[in-house]
Amino acid sequence: MKKYIIKFLYILSDDRKYLFFLALAFILTSSMDAISIGIIGPFVSLAINPNKITQNTGLNWAYQYFNLSLNQFLAYLGLLIIIIFCLKSVISFFTQFYIFRLSYRQKGKLANRLLKAYLRAPYTFHLTKNSAQIINHIVSETHIFSNGIMLAMLNLASNCIIIIILTILLCITNLVTIIAVVVSVCPVLILLYFFKHRIKNWGEKATKANQAMVEIINHSLGGIKETKIIGCEPYFEQQLVKQSTIFANVSSSLQTFSITPRIVIEMFLIVVLIGFISLYLAFNQNIQNQNVQDITSVISIFALASVRLKPAIVIAVKSMTSLRNGTYILDKLYLDLKEIENIEIADNYKYLSQENIEKLSKNDSNSVNKMMLFTDQIVLDSLNYRYPNAVQDALKDISIAISKGESIAFIGKSGTGKTTLVDVILGLLQPYKGDIQVDNNSIYSNLRNWQNLVGYIPQSIFLINETLEKNVAFGVPEDLINRQKLHQAIKAAQLEEVVENLPLGLKTIVGERGILLSGGQRQRVGIARALYHEREILVLDEATAALDNETESLITEAIRSLSGQKTMIIIAHRLTTVKHCNCIYLMEKGRIIQSGSYEEVVTAKHKFI
Numbered sequence: 164m165k166k167y168i169i170k171f172l173y174i175l176s177d178d179r180k181y182l183f184f185l186a187l188a189f190i191l192t193s194s195m196d197a198i199s200i201g202i203i204g205p206f207v208s209l210a211i212n213p214n215k216i217t218q219n220t221g222l223n224w225a226y227q228y229f230n231l232s233l234n235q236f237l238a239y240l241g242l243l244i245i246i247i248f249c250l251k252s253v254i255s256f257f258t259q260f261y262i263f264r265l266s267y268r269q270k271g272k273l274a275n276r277l278l279k280a281y282l283r284a285p286y287t288f289h290l291t292k293n294s295a296q297i298i299n300h301i302v303s304e305t306h307i308f309s310n311g312i313m314l315a316m317l318n319l320a321s322n323c324i325i326i327i328i329l330t331i332l333l334c335i336t337n338l339v340t341i342i343a344v345v346v347s348v349c350p351v352l353i354l355l356y357f358f359k360h361r362i363k364n365w366g367e368k369a370t371k372a373n374q375a376m377v378e379i380i381n382h383s384l385g386g387i388k389e390t391k392i393i394g395c396e397p398y399f400e401q402q403l404v405k406q407s408t409i410f411a412n413v414s415s416s417l418q419t420f421s422i423t424p425r426i427v428i429e430m431f432l433i434v435v436l437i438g439f440i441s442l443y444l445a446f447n448q449n450i451q452n453q454n455v456q457d458i459t460s461v462i463s464i465f466a467l468a469s470v471r472l473k474p475a476i477v478i479a480v481k482s483m484t485s486l487r488n489g490t491y492i493l494d495k496l497y498l499d500l501k502e503i504e505n506i507e508i509a510d511n512y513k514y515l516s517q518e519n520i521e522k523l524s525k526n527d528s529n530s531v532n533k534m535m536l537f538t539d540q541i542v543l544d545s546l547n548y549r550y551p552n553a554v555q556d557a558l559k560d561i562s563i564a565i566s567k568g569e570s571i572a573f574i575g576k577s578g579t580g581k582t583t584l585v586d587v588i589l590g591l592l593q594p595y596k597g598d599i600q601v602d603n604n605s606i607y608s609n610l611r612n613w614q615n616l617v618g619y620i621p622q623s624i625f626l627i628n629e630t631l632e633k634n635v636a637f638g639v640p641e642d643l644i645n646r647q648k649l650h651q652a653i654k655a656a657q658l659e660e661v662v663e664n665l666p667l668g669l670k671t672i673v674g675e676r677g678i679l680l681s682g683g684q685r686q687r688v689g690i691a692r693a694l695y696h697e698r699e700i701l702v703l704d705e706a707t708a709a710l711d712n713e714t715e716s717l718i719t720e721a722i723r724s725l726s727g728q729k730t731m732i733i734i735a736h737r738l739t740t741v742k743h744c745n746c747i748y749l750m751e752k753g754r755i756i757q758s759g760s761y762e763e764v765v766t767a768k769h770k771f772i
């Protein structure tokens with residue numbers, strides 16, 4: 164339990180401070196709740212026999228002090244109970260409101276914290292992670308944390324206070340009831356103890372099945388073209404049925420278990436109540452007025468137990484089940500948060516030279532937001548990179564200089580390190596040896612500023628299901644889009660004709676992942692996007708897919724028209740696009756083995772594509 168609370172508090176982070184106020188509110192409302200219900204039994208007993216007022220020292224003193232008739236005194240006592248009840252109800256309403264708000268806000272905060280950490284985690288972290296898992300953490304697990312763990316913990320705390328106070332009251336007033344309560348609760352606690360591992364297992368299985376379902380849906384719909392052509396719909400359907408059956412089985416077991424306490428407690432309470440009355444009647448043949456009062460008092464206390472104590476016990480036990488069920492999620496969230504919040508620093512620096520680590524840490528501490536200037540050249544100085552857990556370097560001693568306004572291209576067979584080199588240039592991967600300098604300043608002295616200079620146009624552009632203009636001016640609110648810049652970018656990216664042919668022009672929604680556009684058009688949207696955002700340096704990973712001659716020449720034209728204005732770094736998969744480049748670098752096994760003009764390198768008869 165101690166470990167559970169430590170993890171819970173870690174995840175709760177800043178909101179821990181609210182728990183103190185919540186605890187105070189709990190103590191207040193639960194005490195009022197318990198007292199207001201606890202005094203109903205004695206009040207009923209006094210109503211049946213008002214003379215008992217004079218037998219109680221406190222009540223007798225009040226009765227004498229106010230100088231009222233017994234019935235009037237009883238009426239005022241009733242009024243007092245009503246006031247306590249109303250006050251308790253108002254406070255209880257607001258406390259519950261506060262609990263719900265805190266819990267559900269926690270979901271939003273936690274999702275935010277996770278997304279922030281995932282987005283800031285180094286690129287290498289994402290190379291090894293499954294996106295379905297990440298989505299599941301952010302969407303479902305945060306919900307289970309707020310609903311199944313946090314709410315359960317708060318409910319458990321508030322109901323435990325009620326149980327303790329009511330039990331004390333019952334102990335004072337009636338021993339039979341307390342025996343009934345103990346007899347009813349013990350089997351439930353024993354059940355909970357023996358099932359604790361199974362409940363945790365159910366929680367784990369439900370989470371995994373849920374995650375697998377997201378993954379299956381993701382895979383089948385994400386590759387819908389392949390799914391349809393290969394005809395593997397039944398495979399995905401069967402996989403989904405398998406996981407949903409697991410989910411249904413464990414969830415139904417869990418739900419059944421969670422209603423068991425109510426059934427068991429109800430059964431035992433009734434058994435003890437009827438048993439007590441039957442035994443009482445069997446052993447007391449001559450029922451006197453006093454006996455009737457005893458039985459009435461026991462019944463009213465039983466009523467109290469079933470009105471407030473039973474629900475409190477049921478909610479407390481249900482919360483305990485929910486907490487146990489959430490153990491797997493709590494562990495996962497705790498480990499994940501710890502991992503990603505710490506990895507950010509550790510992994511970023513893992514493969515970096517000591518010199519660059521110092522530059523980065525200096526930058527982290529004074530995070531200056533000044534612009535990085537690029538007026539002369541970019542120098543890649545002896546870059547060496549190795550992927551985590553790889554046995555050999557993906558890049559070996561890469562040294563080149565790129566002057567401002569130059570276009571250069573990397574060519575080479577598949578797997579020779581072109582993408583890796585571009586990822587290093589983009590600052591996504593950090594070399595364990597070497598440096599990248601812009602006008603003699605290391606990019607590691609402020610990676611963010613360096614990235615602000617660079618526009619990246621990947622093979623497959625990420626397009627959102629929005630209008631074409633929003634996709635070009637990506638991340639800019641619609642009313643702030645600069646029309647002039649937008650039209651210039653569209654023109655330079657050779658997209659004017661495409662826009663003219665779209666039904667709503669720039670206002671046409673391009674569909675999920677730009678499904679309404681062709682591959683070549685999408686890549687030109689990517690070029691327009693980089694141009695709109697006025698990036699000095701454009702890094703273009705040319706599409707590997709075969710493009711028709713016209714599209715290819717449009718892309719080539721778009722790239723060519725930018726030469727001289729922008730510094731371009733191109734990963735080329737076909738030679739036509741790089742004809743105009745100032746320098747071409749041929750790569751093999753992570754090294755640059757040849758460089759020179761198009762004629763020098765291409766006519767050297769290397770078969771690299």
Ligand SMILES: Nc1ncnc2c1ncn2[C@@H]1O[C@H](COP(=O)(O)OP(=O)(O)OP(=O)(O)O)[C@@H](O)[C@H]1O
Nearest residue numbers: 290550551553557576577578579580581582583584
């Ligand atoms: N995430 C990774 N983890 C480990 N090794 C990797 C990873 N990504 C790439 N590699 C390895 O690094 C080497 C260079 O890969 P890279 O993707 O840079 O080649 P490429 O020239 O861009 O290939 P292509 O033209 O097919 O895209 C390859 O041997 C590849 O197997």
